[in-house]
Amino acid sequence: MSGQFLPVTRQECIERGIKQLDFVYVIGDAYVDHSSFGPAIISRVLESHGYTVGIISQPDWKDERSIQALGEPRLAFLVSSGNMDSMVNHYTVSKKHRHKDSFSPGGIMGKRPDRAVVVYGNLIRKSYKHTPIILGGIEASLRRMGHYDYWSDQIKRSILLDSGADMISYGMGERSIVEIADALASGIDIKDLTFIRGTVYRSKTIEHIPEPIMLPAFSDIQENKLDYAKSFAVQYKNTDPYQAGTLVEDYQNQGYVVQNPPAYPLSMQEMDDVYDLPYMRTYHPMYKKEGEIPAIEEIRFSLTSNRGCFGSCSFCALTFHQGRIIQVRSHESLIKEASIMTQDAEFKGYIHDVGGPTADFRQPACQKQLTKGACSHRQCLYPTPCKNLVADHSDYLALLRKLRKLPKIKKVFIRSGIRFDYVLADKKTPFLKELAEYHVSGQLRVAPEHVSEKVLSKMGKPSHQVYMEFLKKYEECCKKSGKEQYAVPYFMSSHPGCGIREAIELAEYIRDMGFMPEQVQDFYPTPSTIATCMYYTQVDPVTMESVYVPKNPHEKAMQRALIQYRNPENRQLVIEALKKGNREDLIGFGPKCLIRPRRTGSEKSERFSNDNKNIKAKKKKSIRNVHRKKQ
Numbered sequence: 001m002s003g004q005f006l007p008v009t010r011q012e013c014i015e016r017g018i019k020q021l022d023f024v025y026v027i028g029d030a031y032v033d034h035s036s037f038g039p040a041i042i043s044r045v046l047e048s049h050g051y052t053v054g055i056i057s058q059p060d061w062k063d064e065r066s067i068q069a070l071g072e073p074r075l076a077f078l079v080s081s082g083n084m085d086s087m088v089n090h091y092t093v094s095k096k097h098r099h100k101d102s103f104s105p106g107g108i109m110g111k112r113p114d115r116a117v118v119v120y121g122n123l124i125r126k127s128y129k130h131t132p133i134i135l136g137g138i139e140a141s142l143r144r145m146g147h148y149d150y151w152s153d154q155i156k157r158s159i160l161l162d163s164g165a166d167m168i169s170y171g172m173g174e175r176s177i178v179e180i181a182d183a184l185a186s187g188i189d190i191k192d193l194t195f196i197r198g199t200v201y202r203s204k205t206i207e208h209i210p211e212p213i214m215l216p217a218f219s220d221i222q223e224n225k226l227d228y229a230k231s232f233a234v235q236y237k238n239t240d241p242y243q244a245g246t247l248v249e250d251y252q253n254q255g256y257v258v259q260n261p262p263a264y265p266l267s268m269q270e271m272d273d274v275y276d277l278p279y280m281r282t283y284h285p286m287y288k289k290e291g292e293i294p295a296i297e298e299i300r301f302s303l304t305s306n307r308g309c310f311g312s313c314s315f316c317a318l319t320f321h322q323g324r325i326i327q328v329r330s331h332e333s334l335i336k337e338a339s340i341m342t343q344d345a346e347f348k349g350y351i352h353d354v355g356g357p358t359a360d361f362r363q364p365a366c367q368k369q370l371t372k373g374a375c376s377h378r379q380c381l382y383p384t385p386c387k388n389l390v391a392d393h394s395d396y397l398a399l400l401r402k403l404r405k406l407p408k409i410k411k412v413f414i415r416s417g418i419r420f421d422y423v424l425a426d427k428k429t430p431f432l433k434e435l436a437e438y439h440v441s442g443q444l445r446v447a448p449e450h451v452s453e454k455v456l457s458k459m460g461k462p463s464h465q466v467y468m469e470f471l472k473k474y475e476e477c478c479k480k481s482g483k484e485q486y487a488v489p490y491f492m493s494s495h496p497g498c499g500i501r502e503a504i505e506l507a508e509y510i511r512d513m514g515f516m517p518e519q520v521q522d523f524y525p526t527p528s529t530i531a532t533c534m535y536y537t538q539v540d541p542v543t544m545e546s547v548y549v550p551k552n553p554h555e556k557a558m559q560r561a562l563i564q565y566r567n568p569e570n571r572q573l574v575i576e577a578l579k580k581g582n583r584e585d586l587i588g589f590g591p592k593c594l595i596r597p598r599r600t601g602s603e604k605s606e607r608f609s610n611d612n613k614n615i616k617a618k619k620k621k622s623i624r625n626v627h628r629k630k631q
């Protein structure tokens with residue numbers, strides 16, 4: 001139904017002549033009807049296939065009646081924690097409560113429970129014993145099989161078992177959800193839906209599966225870290241729709257959890273159709289009193305041009321969720337959306353982003369991917385670009401040029417990450433030149449993440465030399481276009497493989513860089529990444545070699561402090577780290593020293609005064625270099 005939000009109350013259902021909804025969608029985020037929100041996409045896709053969907057967003061999980069607000073659906077309850085895993089949303093890497101929830105009205109915390117999918121699933125079961133429950137979204141997708149859970153420091157069962165649900169629609173769910181809906185509508189029992197790609201289900205037997213790939217049993221991965229690493233490696237190799245098999249995890253007397261191969265990627269036409277659905281492009285007016293949903297600001301004037309990523313960084317779960325095959329929207333579809341944006345009263349002429357998981361991936365890594373899928377035995381970009389990789393920005397450039405020319409558009413920025421090794425591999429197009437000239441909002445955010453080859457190899461990132469070459473070329477392009485703008489690198493501390501020596505190597509690079517990064521990302525072991533598996537098992541699941549993992553909070557604090565070694569608050573930690581790394585040569589007065597030794601009396605007060613002067617000067621330099629983030 002065009003031009004209105006989906007119903008959120010029974011009264012609205014009655015007004016629209018709906019006696020019983022086909023689906024009731026329970027979500028942990030506020031209800032935002034925008035294509036950047038998974039539940040909005042899935043509910044609009046279902047609606048476009050003739051199904052009615054009602055939304056219960058952020059129900060009171062202590063009150064069973066909140067889940068009964070729209071009555072029992074005819075076909076199923078759908079459940080999603082929202083755009084983020086609820087634990088990542090609620091806690092920092094040091095397991096402290098966050099203060100703001102960008103997906104709740106007014107940014108207020110506490111609108112959803114921890115482990116939202118499990119809580120909502122069980123809440124529904126209290127009232128509706130037999131209604132099918134289908135889980136979707138990132139939380140369910142990345143916890144679809146036995147997995148390591150950082151917050152409890154435990155191996156947890158498939159979320160299917162803990163939530164009391166019948167099925168998980170994992171990955172990008174447009175295809176799967178329509179197949180599920182059609183099958184349920186035709187009268188097939190949810191227990192018999194064992195054949196849909198992109199789904200995970202429970203089963204008492206596995207005789208119906210022609211060639212099951214048996215993962216180590218859950219009891220084994222619970223007891224033995226190496227078994228978990230083996231299980232994860234098999235799961236990781238089975239993320240490609242063209243090559244994956246059916247995975248089975250044995251839960252002994254509770255039966256099996258079965259993962260069907262991923263859904264096939266959407267064609268360009270199908271992507272256009274999904275993004276062309278009649279989204280209201282904003283949050284539901286019921287939140288007006290409580291305040292805006294902060295996340296809308298990031299996406300209101302941004303365009304999603306692609307999905308999927310063949311970058312395969314170890315600390316990112318994208319491969320596990322969206323896969324490595326790139327799916328894109330057509331220029332026409334994106335231009336149409338951009339034109340709609342320009343009609344918004346608040347549009348100031350700036351498109352904030354034209355991107356996706358990686359902005360400049362607008363085509364598959366190679367031709368083979370289109371029919372045979374991505375290789376399971378090697379990466380497309382790591383350690384060096386594959387010889388079959390087609391690095392070509394022609395299509396992206398053509399798109400950006402068209403967007404720049406649209407009426408009412410002053411600037412088109414790129415804020416999603418770009419892969420600098422992919423940019424360098426493109427020898428044909430002037431992408432870097434045009435990026436520098438037209439698409440950088442003061443600073444280009446790039447993510448080399450580290451400088452130590454040892455750490456980079458565990459991150460699946462290119463060699464430091466590649467980053468240096470990119471920087472040189474980027475600076476040349478900026479100079480040629482007369483732009484005074486800089487690249488601001490993002491670095492990560494405490495990634496598996498990073499010891500104190502490697503952290504000091506990074507601090508030395510930062511010293512030579514001349515300014516201190518404003519943000520440091522401490523490695524966060526989120527569900528189902530290669531790096532999280534390394535964190536837990538201390539083994540690289542790809543090679544089964546052992547990996548050093550900084551787990552001790554004090555060592556992690558030292559690594560973090562080293563990145564911002566100029567911050568006076570970090571002084572003690574930095575000294576301790578340098579001593580631990582046998583690099584006391586970096587404590588002193590020489591130009592290469594990171595920190596000065598402690599003095600006493602008048603020397604001390606003189607030093608503090610000089611230090612303060614230096615900090616102020618460096619801060620000024622840093623501010624000059626690091627431009628304001630927001631336009």
Ligand code: SF4
Pocket residue numbers: 365366367368369373374375378379380386387388389390
């Ligand atoms: S052949 Fe190379 S570029 Fe193509 S999927 Fe395999 S690793 Fe990636």
